Amino acid sequence: MAQSPTVLLMGHPNVGKSALFNRLAGASISESNYAGTTVEYTESQLALDDGTVPVVDVPGTFSLEPTDRAEAVAVEFLEDASDPIVVCVVDATRIERGLNLVLELLDRGHRAVVALNMWDEARQQGVDVDVEALSDLLGVPVVPTVATEGVGVDDLRSTLDRARPSSLSGIIDRLPPGVDGDLEGSVEGDDPAARWELVDAVVESAVTYRETAPSLADHLGRLTVAPKTGLPFAVAVLYGMWAFFTAVAGFFTDGYFVPLFDDHWLPWIQSVFPGEGGWLYFLLVGDPAATNSFEAFGVLTSGLFVAVGVVLPAILALYLVLALLEDSGYMARLAVLLDAAFHRIGLHGYAIVPMVLSFGCNVPGVAATRTLETDKQRFLTMTLLSVFIPCGAQLGVMLSLIPQYTGYILLYLLAGFFVFGAIINRLVPGSSPEVAVDIPPLRRPRPSNVSTKLSLRIRGFMTSAVPFVLAGVGVVNLLYLGGVVDWLATVLGPVLSGWFGVPSETVPALIAGFMRKDLAIAQLSAIPMTPFQTVMSVVMVSIYFPCVATFAMLIKEGRTGGGVLRVVGGALATLVAALFLWGGLLRLGGTLLGVA
Amino acid sequence: MDETRATHAGESAGESSADGQGCPKRRQCQRGRACKRLVDLECGETGRIECVDCERRTLESMGVRPGKRIEVCTKHPFDGPVVVSVGRSTVSLSRSHARQLDVVTD
Numbered sequence: 246m247a248q249s250p251t252v253l254l255m256g257h258p259n260v261g262k263s264a265l266f267n268r269l270a271g272a273s274i275s276e277s278n279y280a281g282t283t284v285e286y287t288e289s290q291l292a293l294d295d296g297t298v299p300v301v302d303v304p305g306t307f308s309l310e311p312t313d314r315a316e317a318v319a320v321e322f323l324e325d326a327s328d329p330i331v332v333c334v335v336d337a338t339r340i341e342r343g344l345n346l347v348l349e350l351l352d353r354g355h356r357a358v359v360a361l362n363m364w365d366e367a368r369q370q371g372v373d374v375d376v377e378a379l380s381d382l383l384g385v386p387v388v389p390t391v392a393t394e395g396v397g398v399d400d401l402r403s404t405l406d407r408a409r410p411s412s413l414s415g416i417i418d419r420l421p422p423g424v425d426g427d428l429e430g431s432v433e434g435d436d437p438a439a440r441w442e443l444v445d446a447v448v449e450s451a452v453t454y455r456e457t458a459p460s461l462a463d464h465l466g467r468l469t470v471a472p473k474t475g476l477p478f479a480v481a482v483l484y485g486m487w488a489f490f491t492a493v494a495g496f497f498t499d500g501y502f503v504p505l506f507d508d509h510w511l512p513w514i515q516s517v518f519p520g521e522g523g524w525l526y527f528l529l530v531g532d533p534a535a536t537n538s539f540e541a542f543g544v545l546t547s548g549l550f551v552a553v554g555v556v557l558p559a560i561l562a563l564y565l566v567l568a569l570l571e572d573s574g575y576m577a578r579l580a581v582l583l584d585a586a587f588h589r590i591g592l593h594g595y596a597i598v599p600m601v602l603s604f605g606c607n608v609p610g611v612a613a614t615r616t617l618e619t620d621k622q623r624f625l626t627m628t629l630l631s632v633f634i635p636c637g638a639q640l641g642v643m644l645s646l647i648p649q650y651t652g653y654i655l656l657y658l659l660a661g662f663f664v665f666g667a668i669i670n671r672l673v674p675g676s677s678p679e680v681a682v683d684i685p686p687l688r689r690p691r692p693s694n695v696s697t698k699l700s701l702r703i704r705g706f707m708t709s710a711v712p713f714v715l716a717g718v719g720v721v722n723l724l725y726l727g728g729v730v731d732w733l734a735t736v737l738g739p740v741l742s743g744w745f746g747v748p749s750e751t752v753p754a755l756i757a758g759f760m761r762k763d764l765a766i767a768q769l770s771a772i773p774m775t776p777f778q779t780v781m782s783v784v785m786v787s788i789y790f791p792c793v794a795t796f797a798m799l800i801k802e803g804r805t806g807g808g809v810l811r812v813v814g815g816a817l818a819t820l821v822a823a824l825f826l827w828g829g830l831l832r833l834g835g836t837l838l839g840v841a
Numbered sequence: 842m843d844e845t846r847a848t849h850a851g852e853s854a855g856e857s858s859a860d861g862q863g864c865p866k867r868r869q870c871q872r873g874r875a876c877k878r879l880v881d882l883e884c885g886e887t888g889r890i891e892c893v894d895c896e897r898r899t900l901e902s903m904g905v906r907p908g909k910r911i912e913v914c915t916k917h918p919f920d921g922p923v924v925v926s927v928g929r930s931t932v933s934l935s936r937s938h939a940r941q942l943d944v945v946t947d
Contacts (some may be wrong), residue, residue, distance in 0.1 A: 257902075307902040339929050342904035370929060437901055466931070470924055471915040581933045585921035593935070594922070679935030681900055684924065686931075 258305030413652025502554030559641020591664030
């Protein structure tokens with residue numbers, strides 16, 4: 246096939262580029278209602294009448310002068326593509342600022358088509374756009390779309406071959422007489438003020454605004470962002486999310502999977518698997534006398550149970566509440582409410598996005614730090630979340646083992662997040678610029694999108710996490726057989742009992758923690774410990790080394806976030822300090838209270 | 842705590858004076874009477890943006906630009922952000938942004 250031009254979807258953050266991409270290319274990438282959902286480009290093939298062309302979903306950018314890593318990706322894409330067709334996706338409800346970017350793109354000589362997305366919302370809000378007039382004026386095709394519903398997508402596809410460049414001076418010439426007479430000169434070059442004047446002139450001749458009464462969502466949107474009403478609401482929302490998560494995870498795990506595995510699967514496989522006492526039996530089934538699936542610790546017993554019986558229901562529940570949080574537009578409001586607190590640790594409220602995503606899984610959390618502006622902020626956030634934020638899988642196992650303490654452990658870890666954040670903020674050089682954040686309107690999450698997102702993430706879990714859990718059990722068992730575990734227990738025993746007050750039997754859990762945190766915590770269940778020792782060891786495993794997937798992501802993101810050595814070295818130093826200090830503090834507290 | 846705040850303020854002050862020329866329009870706005878810094882507006886007050894610090898290109902591309910009507914929705918305590926509504930957008934500005942925006946109040 247001849248080199249076909251690439252179609253780039255470009256526009257401001259949160260205008261629906263990913264939604265449009267999914268409808269155009271039949272793909273299913275994540276769509277949400279907050280700026281910065283897409284931090285990496287996604288490429289797919291777009292079927293046209295005469296063959297296919299590559300189409301790319303580009304991260305959102307406010308202008309062609311990038312301010313963060315995700316925006317830089319967008320601009321690089323534009324510069325590297327050879328004669329691309331640019332689909333400028335514009336939020337029709339905020340057509341002015343969208344047009345500003347359109348003009349910037351046209352000024353650079355790109356062939357373009359304009360997609361006026363969220364057309365339905367614009368009509369409801371009293372923004373009437375004369376599409377024909379706008380298209381004539383701009384000199385490029387303009388197509389109204391509602392990407393989430395698939396409206397206008399076919400039109401957009403068929404106009405792609407009519408994409409063409411247009412010059413700003415041409416637009417000025419086409420302005421109807423009487424509209425803004427002082428636009429005599431040329432707007433070429435980088436004069437934002439002149440470009441805005443042209444935007445105003447275009448809007449004046451193609452857009453009319455009707456007065457509309459604010460909707461219920463508008464009122465609610467305001468109340469949720471004001472401190473007096475918003476903070477109690479936020480507490481209620483977060484507590485509600487937690488309550489839902491714990492209830493649903495417990496319902497499925499305790500109600501169905503525990504009986505299924507303990508009463509049926511475990512006794513059955515213990516009796517039918519051949520070669521009891523042999524190494525293969527030990528590897529795959531584990532303890533022949535175990536009566537519950539946590540303690541058996543074989544690949545096919547504990548491995549399967551943890552992955553499917555405990556973690557799967559937990560992350561299903563957690564991803565559901567996260568999807569609602571992402572799609573409703575509430576996440577940006579949380580960011581505003583927490584902004585002042587995050588400023589104390591050198592971040593800003595939008596750091597809540599990687600943090601919230603990390604509760605699902607640390608890996609996308611680390612990737613989401615690309616929307617932060619400076620290397621310092623990225624380092625701070627990546628390190629803190631990989632050290633202090635337990636992922637959904639880990640929380641699921643904690644809930645199953647020590648439901649009465651899980652909430653407190655989470656609060657202790659979050660406190661560590663802020664305490665160590667404040668310390669690192671003082672130690673690490675670099676700036677923490679202040680930012681302006683766009684607050685999207687509150688929207689009702691669409692069930693179809695929530696279910697797509699859920700199935701995408703669950704599929705990701707089944708294909709990338711489950712093998713790691715099973716392999717993790719296998720590796721720990723092999724190390725047992727090889728005598729490594731006993732050796733490490735002797736070596737680390739004094740530190741473990743001396744500093745943390747936990748028995749040296751926790752060593753296998755620490756080894757498993759390299760692979761998966763959920764597995765590490767599951768492993769703790771088999772060790773006879775006091776309740777405090779259990780809490781202590783769970784906190785240790787949480788803080789201690791990030792799982793291998795997160796670690797790989799830290800290395801990958803470190804390359805663009807200030808150097809691998811700096812990022813990974815800093816993160817390791819932080820986690821060692823956090824492990825000994827924050828862990829030690831917990832033991833000290835326990836000793837003082839007389840429970841340790 | 843205060844140290845961090847001071848650094849933020851210092852940075853932003855340095856930014857606007859570093860280019861040596863400052864914002865030409867900014868000097869025209871003689872504060873007093875109707876022209877105020879955005880940070881000095883109360884919740885619910887409205888006005889017209891007179892001048893945005895020239896360095897703040899991102900603000901302009903978000904639609905916060907001279908000539909537009911602006912309304913202060915909420916101001917967060919502890920030096921928190923100022924949420925404004927401009928055009929059809931709601932934008933959360935940091936305090937230092939709000940100090941650099943001049944508004945002619947109604």
